[in-house]
Amino acid sequence: MISFELGEELQLIQETARRFAAERLFPRIRESERDRGFPAAIEAEAHELGLGTIALPESAGGGGLGLLAAVVADEQIAWGDAGACFGLAGPGALGPFVLELGSDEQKREVLSRFTSAEGAKRRGAVAWTEARPAEREGFATTAKRDGDGWVITGAKHSVVDGGRADRYVVFAQVDADAGWRGIGAFVVPGDAKGVSGGERKKLLGLDAAYVADVRFDEVRVPATARLEGGSDFPTALTRAFARHALRIASRAVGVASRAWELTHAYAHDRKAFGKPIGHFQAVAFTVADRLMDVESARWMIWRAAADWDRKGEPRLADVAGAAAHALEMAIRCADDGVQLHGGAGFMRDFPIEKLLRDARQIALMTASTSTLDGLAADVELGRAIDPASILPTPDIQPVIL
Amino acid sequence: MTIEFKPTSMQKMIQEAAHGIARDVIRPLSLQMDREHRVPDDLLMKLQMLMSGMGGGGAVMPDEREKNTDPETKKKESQTNRTAILGAEEMAWGDGSVLISLPGPGLGGPPVRSHGTPEQKKRFFGIFEDTSRLKWGAYGLTEPGAGSDVSGIRTSCRRDGDSWILNGTKCYITNGARAEWVVIFATIDPTLGRAGHRAFVVERGTPGFSVGKIEDKLGLRASETAELVLEDCRVPADNLLGGEDRYSAAADKAGFMAAMKTFDSTRPMVGAMAIGIGRAAYEHARDYVKEAYVLSRPIPRYRAIAEKLARVKRRLDGARLLCWRAAWMADLGLPNSKEASMAKAAAGQAAVQACIDAIELVGADATLEDGEHALLCKWFRDIKVFDIFEGTGQIQRVVISKRLFEGLRHF
Numbered sequence: 076m077i078s079f080e081l082g083e084e085l086q087l088i089q090e091t092a093r094r095f096a097a098e099r100l101f102p103r104i105r106e107s108e109r110d111r112g113f114p115a116a117i118e119a120e121a122h123e124l125g126l127g128t129i130a131l132p133e134s135a136g137g138g139g140l141g142l143l144a145a146v147v148a149d150e151q152i153a154w155g156d157a158g159a160c161f162g163l164a165g166p167g168a169l170g171p172f173v174l175e176l177g178s179d180e181q182k183r184e185v186l187s188r189f190t191s192a193e194g195a196k197r198r199g200a201v202a203w204t205e206a207r208p209a210e211r212e213g214f215a216t217t218a219k220r221d222g223d224g225w226v227i228t229g230a231k232h233s234v235v236d237g238g239r240a241d242r243y244v245v246f247a248q249v250d251a252d253a254g255w256r257g258i259g260a261f262v263v264p265g266d267a268k269g270v271s272g273g274e275r276k277k278l279l280g281l282d283a284a285y286v287a288d289v290r291f292d293e294v295r296v297p298a299t300a301r302l303e304g305g306s307d308f309p310t311a312l313t314r315a316f317a318r319h320a321l322r323i324a325s326r327a328v329g330v331a332s333r334a335w336e337l338t339h340a341y342a343h344d345r346k347a348f349g350k351p352i353g354h355f356q357a358v359a360f361t362v363a364d365r366l367m368d369v370e371s372a373r374w375m376i377w378r379a380a381a382d383w384d385r386k387g388e389p390r391l392a393d394v395a396g397a398a399a400h401a402l403e404m405a406i407r408c409a410d411d412g413v414q415l416h417g418g419a420g421f422m423r424d425f426p427i428e429k430l431l432r433d434a435r436q437i438a439l440m441t442a443s444t445s446t447l448d449g450l451a452a453d454v455e456l457g458r459a460i461d462p463a464s465i466l467p468t469p470d471i472q473p474v475i476l
Numbered sequence: 477m478t479i480e481f482k483p484t485s486m487q488k489m490i491q492e493a494a495h496g497i498a499r500d501v502i503r504p505l506s507l508q509m510d511r512e513h514r515v516p517d518d519l520l521m522k523l524q525m526l527m528s529g530m531g532g533g534g535a536v537m538p539d540e541r542e543k544n545t546d547p548e549t550k551k552k553e554s555q556t557n558r559t560a561i562l563g564a565e566e567m568a569w570g571d572g573s574v575l576i577s578l579p580g581p582g583l584g585g586p587p588v589r590s591h592g593t594p595e596q597k598k599r600f601f602g603i604f605e606d607t608s609r610l611k612w613g614a615y616g617l618t619e620p621g622a623g624s625d626v627s628g629i630r631t632s633c634r635r636d637g638d639s640w641i642l643n644g645t646k647c648y649i650t651n652g653a654r655a656e657w658v659v660i661f662a663t664i665d666p667t668l669g670r671a672g673h674r675a676f677v678v679e680r681g682t683p684g685f686s687v688g689k690i691e692d693k694l695g696l697r698a699s700e701t702a703e704l705v706l707e708d709c710r711v712p713a714d715n716l717l718g719g720e721d722r723y724s725a726a727a728d729k730a731g732f733m734a735a736m737k738t739f740d741s742t743r744p745m746v747g748a749m750a751i752g753i754g755r756a757a758y759e760h761a762r763d764y765v766k767e768a769y770v771l772s773r774p775i776p777r778y779r780a781i782a783e784k785l786a787r788v789k790r791r792l793d794g795a796r797l798l799c800w801r802a803a804w805m806a807d808l809g810l811p812n813s814k815e816a817s818m819a820k821a822a823a824g825q826a827a828v829q830a831c832i833d834a835i836e837l838v839g840a841d842a843t844l845e846d847g848e849h850a851l852l853c854k855w856f857r858d859i860k861v862f863d864i865f866e867g868t869g870q871i872q873r874v875v876i877s878k879r880l881f882e883g884l885r886h887f
Binding site for chain 2: 079084353377
């Protein structure tokens, strides 16, 4: 049955996340921006609430809920402070990748590190992007067989929590001649010998996110560290990116809805020519259009997530379409938000300028709109899904995971 | 009850049946109907029969729905609006004109249902029980000098004994020439604005009531659009919609409200129809790209084409969900003016863009009226009015704005 009511369980999750966002995150967004992070008390509280591990399996101590629950929570947290989605401790991007690529045993072992009490301070990371394309197709980072295990060597570019993660999923070239089909994924402990982080980078937006390069110098991992992705690694990898994209896109909806609310309120308060500017159609119509954007994106994401939960299988075109729509419209919402604030929108006295930076930034924290549109079109046109053309590889468009 | 985006199995069945009819019966006749400016009577008869066989006209006729006004009684929750828009999208996918040419009270249904007295409902809906002959109702609001600005209507009405005398011209009236009756909006005094509005059910054959010209249009040519002329037209007092009491309070805007009420229930439907046409255009372009172009030779433009296609699809998908949401609210009896307008505005815009882009993707061949892409060419002509009738895109945004900026009245 078609129904737009969340239902009790999801509504509870939404309200819990919203309260945390409204009371603990939004009031201090300028502090989290300035401090580029969060105090331990807030990280502990977030961990206690378990919103970041809601979709992890129960066997790993997670909430055992589906992707829909995760995106519902994500949106609310981002509505409070999108930086928190990346800056707070938790599995981060590693979650979706281990979920889709790991065996049951690997999921339990790796993910439970983030649900346990010590998890309040642990961060997961995905080392994917490299500074420039390799000389031939594929990653420059390599994983070479070494007896029973693997030796990983290479430099990864702009990794969220790079240099301070408890666990990394590292992507490396396993078969030098197989291009993007020859890559593998490995779980690497942050304290393994040979892992070193670079200097923290300053970002356009999402200031609370910790982003740095990471080097892997002959890092040895056992055979069990390899994430095989079941029988079909490229397909599992596409799913991992799809799952990740949907999570990031729901955060974009959070940013957009906050930007919309601020702009809507501002248009009520601000007077020009003797009237609130919301009186003027050029302003009111823009506000109306952006509301259509926010709501349609939210329904698309929820629909794609609900669908995935129900079937256990994503409809890739819908997932990619929903994510592309959300990432694109979030920038529109924030940009129009600044525009309708006029000169005030440019000033840091108002939070809207931060939302424009966050919206632009967040749309490159996963496969971009154009990459996602390419994936959706490939599915619709019945073309074989070629990871070389639909994954956000460094030679197509660098992203920050 | 939890959030879900899946039609019920019953709705799925109706959706599939409607799609089958659209594909096998309607679309093969689409170009011919467009050229002849009419939907053949035997097709309408056949569809009327099929609809009643499918559990009433509920699937496609906006007038057959009933609102459940108690959102607490989930068991009685109506599915009618949701079922209707699912069916409407499929039918419009087949041909946009057919759905709005279907016999029945049409747009005249909602005001009679919401504002009519029990006797009036019996009288004016009763005639549709006999399905041996095709019968239509219609809705006469627009005038040459008053479109979006409904308060500007000049058609006058004055009481004269047991009757009312109406004078004026109504235009762009769907099924207006063949309607058994038309809900006509008039004013007792233009200076009173909306409070002066009165709604009448004017029956065919009423002295002084005549059909003017039948319009020739950009698209939806198979649908009849007529001008109606009222010259000292004498309408019995019994035909004043809702009866005299309804308008007794000086400031009552019952007439205007009756006019507007129609739209809350029909806008999501019109939105869904737009999506149906936009989807048809999208699928046509997609299949063309797939079969004739992309797979046969490597082209450097592939990436740009793929992205354009994907963008068209996701905009339609997003707008469709806004339509579903507005219909869901209507089923629950929740006020949905804002959401209905959001649905209509987003759907109209997405579908117009879909048709523009589909032609771009196929290229100049798609502009040949008799070529192999003639349907796409026709959809491009048909779709434009979906961002115009039942309130232009701009008026939808006025409706939304009024609710977003409550108290700031002057839009």
